[in-house]
Amino acid sequence: MYRLLKQDGNAKRGELHTVHGVIQTPVFMNVGTVAAIKGAVSAEDLRQIGTQVELSNTYHLHVRPGDHIIRQLGGLHKFMDWDRPILTDSGGFQVFSLAKLRKIQEEGVYFNSHIDGKKIFMGPEESMRIQSNLGSTIAMAFDECPPSKAERGYVQKSVDRTVRWLERCKKEMKRLNGLPDTVNPHQMLFGINQGAIYEDIRIEQAKRIAQMDLDGYAVGGLAVGESHEEMYRILDVTVPHLPKEKPTYLMGVGTPANILEAVERGVDFFDCVYPSRNGRHGHVYTSHGKLNLFNAKYELDDRPIEEGCQCPTCRRHTRAYIRHLLKAKEMLGMRLCVLHNLYFYNHLMEEIRDAIDAGRYQEFKKRKLEGFEGK
RNA sequence: GGAUGGUUUCCCGAGUGGCCAAAGGGGACAGACUGUAAAUCUGCUGGCAACGCCUUCGGUGGUUCGAAUCCACCACCAUCCA
Numbered sequence: 001m002y003r004l005l006k007q008d009g010n011a012k013r014g015e016l017h018t019v020h021g022v023i024q025t026p027v028f029m030n031v032g033t034v035a036a037i038k039g040a041v042s043a044e045d046l047r048q049i050g051t052q053v054e055l056s057n058t059y060h061l062h063v064r065p066g067d068h069i070i071r072q073l074g075g076l077h078k079f080m081d082w083d084r085p086i087l088t089d090s091g092g093f094q095v096f097s098l099a100k101l102r103k104i105q106e107e108g109v110y111f112n113s114h115i116d117g118k119k120i121f122m123g124p125e126e127s128m129r130i131q132s133n134l135g136s137t138i139a140m141a142f143d144e145c146p147p148s149k150a151e152r153g154y155v156q157k158s159v160d161r162t163v164r165w166l167e168r169c170k171k172e173m174k175r176l177n178g179l180p181d182t183v184n185p186h187q188m189l190f191g192i193n194q195g196a197i198y199e200d201i202r203i204e205q206a207k208r209i210a211q212m213d214l215d216g217y218a219v220g221g222l223a224v225g226e227s228h229e230e231m232y233r234i235l236d237v238t239v240p241h242l243p244k245e246k247p248t249y250l251m252g253v254g255t256p257a258n259i260l261e262a263v264e265r266g267v268d269f270f271d272c273v274y275p276s277r278n279g280r281h282g283h284v285y286t287s288h289g290k291l292n293l294f295n296a297k298y299e300l301d302d303r304p305i306e307e308g309c310q311c312p313t314c315r316r317h318t319r320a321y322i323r324h325l326l327k328a329k330e331m332l333g334m335r336l337c338v339l340h341n342l343y344f345y346n347h348l349m350e351e352i353r354d355a356i357d358a359g360r361y362q363e364f365k366k367r368k369l370e371g372f373e374g375k
Numbered sequence: 376g377g378a379u380g381g382u383u384u385c386c387c388g389a390g391u392g393g394c395c396a397a398a399g400g401g402g403a404c405a406g407a408c409u410g411u412a413a414a415u416c417u418g419c420u421g422g423c424a425a426c427g428c429c430u431u432c433g434g435u436g437g438u439u440c441g442a443a444u445c446c447a448c449c450a451c452c453a454u455c456c457a
Contacts, residue, residue, distance in 0.1 A: 031410080093410045272410080276411080280414050294405085
């Protein structure tokens, strides 16, 4: 159950009560696609850096190790030693990212496994069954994420199909939650808004799914090639048509600046691979912008990544040491960067919540953005 | 002391008369990445007043229209024989 605690402008401050605990929003979910945050980060680490929700992926866990394996081992929470909320993405993003390895039909999507080429069929029912086997806290509806520059005719067709798939997802989820041996009988379902950058398609689709009484609503298909301005414009026109007494999730976004802008427009759930992937690539976030620790200028820099940062990395290590580890290809270098970045994001969300609580979000956002731009 | 092989751009290493500022790899330097096919990928790596010029393939001298490539001597390295 979602509780809208406070609004500051359009910015929402809320709580999502789940069987795995309460999620304070706005929240950034930490992405661990294959039941692990890449960069040698454990569930124990997540507890120490303020992670509220871990995100894993239906397609990837179905391919390896297999959702039936995870189910037999007691579900995803037990499998990865994480007892707090988990959101599973439905496989819809893989329809986009693995476009060369799949074929879309009305009944669902035929993939060729990116691991061994094996044929995999995934439709709405299959995605729900896999997510039910995983026992995640929140399941995402199975959608198609069309590229931002897809032509209008195709987008309309795709969006209509995604809505039909959503109806099938809802029906199947209800059935699965009612079975006697379901891993998590209280699994929630979030629907997904699509429509590329066509405002009218987005709005019309948002109105349709808003009536379906889902546990939450996501905006998908953004940050897939369009400009930031286009993304904000789509949020401006779409979010008002999604129920504000339900969680609003902007999928796959984004940079700290993207998040600040989207919170202002009423979004309160986020996820993105940036902090983990950039961390592995030596790019770390600070309140004054991003640093590339591979750069020669950090060779003798004995400061932490960010002065005053309370993350496990900044408490003990210098930029020069981390740069050395990265250059030497030591796994610890990546790990320290990922831990810092996830802490940075989690902490940013905490500050965002405090700012909304205090009714000073506008001012807070302005100050943060100026910092990121080095002002 | 003798024999043989070798010395190439930051490193390893290809190149044995022109298509060579010189393959390939490494390293260095820089960039990209937004519901993760990503510990990945891309660019760049002699100098400059730069579609051209200059310097560079151990050193010096020579042959040739033309040399990293051929010849002579010298230096150094490696292995083997005394």
